[in-house]
Amino acid sequence: MARGNTRQRIQDVALELFAEQGYEKTSLREIAEHLEVTKAALYYHFKTKEDIVISLFRDLTRPIDELIAWAERQPRTLETKQEMLRRYHAALLGAAPLFRFMQENQATVRDLAIGETFKDRMITLTRLIQEPDYAMADRVRCIGALFTMHAGMFFMQHVDGDPEEKRAAVLEVAVDLVTQAHRGRARD
Amino acid sequence: MARGNTRQRIQDVALELFAEQGYEKTSLREIAEHLEVTKAALYYHFKTKEDIVISLFRDLTRPIDELIAWAERQPRTLETKQEMLRRYHAALLGAAPLFRFMQENQATVRDLAIGETFKDRMITLTRLIQEPDYAMADRVRCIGALFTMHAGMFFMQHVDGDPEEKRAAVLEVAVDLVTQAHRGRARD
Amino acid sequence: MARGNTRQRIQDVALELFAEQGYEKTSLREIAEHLEVTKAALYYHFKTKEDIVISLFRDLTRPIDELIAWAERQPRTLETKQEMLRRYHAALLGAAPLFRFMQENQATVRDLAIGETFKDRMITLTRLIQEPDYAMADRVRCIGALFTMHAGMFFMQHVDGDPEEKRAAVLEVAVDLVTQAHRGRARD
């Protein structure tokens, strides 16, 4: 049979089930059954259950780390912020199930070691997208831009319309929010 | 000793622990120990663990139901939408730990019977705050207004500043988003 | 409301549920709910769960004790044995649910204190209905006569026909068995 790719298959099935049912409610037995291997086989590839989730997170954390690294090298202009949102949007689309998992299992993820890591990344992102001299409302706009993208990713499925169009609209609104925030500086 | 109020105390402790650690990771033993009663005592007051959470949700669902009922009786004007946000903001503040729990345990809540109920309420709210003839981006603005308030409620603690000022700013941005959306109609 | 008869009502409901579901599977909560009283009320009338069952058994044990007492005063003739069966048959009909309970919960009843008592009665009955000089097959006939009546009581419901006719047939066969057994003595 197909072999050598078991590790990858475990990750795929685990992510699917974690996203669908939640981390705690997904047992290793269930994952093993989906793969038609034994639980013990999972332990050949991963040291613990948490290890599986950590391995999944690396795929998510890397693009964000790259985004942060990129943003830190750029001038803190409006264009940079807009591009950040575009890149973040792309990252979100590229790892949708993982983000969904994150979103819906925050309580669990929080004390999963990787949890702090992830929250730190988000805080860093919000720091890079706003400026110290923004008014409070403009800071909220920046943070709102990021979270609107999160919400958009999952809640927008309850709005009807062409998926592609919906995605574009979400990005448009986010970009618009940081643009307003940035211009808001002029108001002071 | 303590008498008559045990049911209430269970709800308080349960909400606290559920919000802090998550639903699955909070055992009935733990709740009982915090209250210095036995697990069996919990079962005198609630039929199941899920029952505890359901009882908590009723306190949350009621204000939202009232908000929906109110909104449905109003004309679909901009002022109505703005007032909806103000009321929703107040409801959020009045039941912050519960919202935090909701937010962070979505995967769990989803199949908790009350889960669907809650999602339905949110969908209804988003329907009441937008109009069929809004452009897609304006719809996103409306939905973003609601979710920015959610996010604001919890993520804003990582932004420094006066709490009262932060809260006001979150509401301001949300109101601004629906206002833009509503005005956007003219653009078409 | 009706009062003063609670004790009786408990017995009725308990017997019904014990016979239907078994002793272990019937909880005091269930009995209390059927009666629309609290569990604690049961404890006002009976010291323990076992106590309820013991009280029920007395109603069953008494007729059998009377039958035994009567039989012991009679000559050990065929006529006596036949009359014993008729009386036993009547006792069975008069306490059908209790016999059903006995029959279907032997494992439980066995170590219920009353259990030994009941078994002793049955052994005594089988001793009174046979004679020391019967051949082994004739002893089996006598015991079979008693147990055919038991089985008849419950298994015959799966045979169609007029209930009255079925009951009469069961008694007829039982009487016939002891008659054959008694006559068998001549064969030796």
Next chain:
Amino acid sequence: MARGNTRQRIQDVALELFAEQGYEKTSLREIAEHLEVTKAALYYHFKTKEDIVISLFRDLTRPIDELIAWAERQPRTLETKQEMLRRYHAALLGAAPLFRFMQENQATVRDLAIGETFKDRMITLTRLIQEPDYAMADRVRCIGALFTMHAGMFFMQHVDGDPEEKRAAVLEVAVDLVTQAHRGRARD
């Protein structure tokens, strides 16, 4: 240590304890302790407690199914019926503890899924051993033949005498009952 045969050992111990104390009164902890394994080990071999009992029943149901299949292929003569009893007698002896369990835990077994199955088998047997034109008393004789064997199996231990002789007598009486029933047809 012990290897490979754990499943079998569980069945053996379980049957022994179920027969001795009843199904409900035998806990998995108790079974596990007798085997010097943990409760969880039982769950490796059987999905539930009920599953253990079901597995036991298969050993009992099979011989009876074979008996039924055999009887259905035979002419409905007296000889067939007599042979049926002989075979049933053998089946009973070969699975005595299981029959004892059945007999003494009817209330429990009834809603054990396998319960209906078993009752159906008994009803089928009683149908095969009597004829539609039998008088009611003769039907009772046939059913009595089967149940005398059941009763004989367990109650006869209270009668003294050589076990082998007792067993033979039980079978003799059962055979005699169907013979009488069959001959009874001439009386009509």
Next chain:
DNA sequence: GATGAATGAGAGTTCATTCAT
């Protein structure tokens, strides 16, 4: 690269029972 067999810890739940009121 994977399995079969098992474990220890703990989960949620139910039960008969008690007792102050």
Next chain:
DNA sequence: AATGAATGAACTCTCATTCAT
């Protein structure tokens, strides 16, 4: 004559994890 509140002990069952093979 009965209730409200609670307990302690037990139960069935599930989980992540281990390890010899």
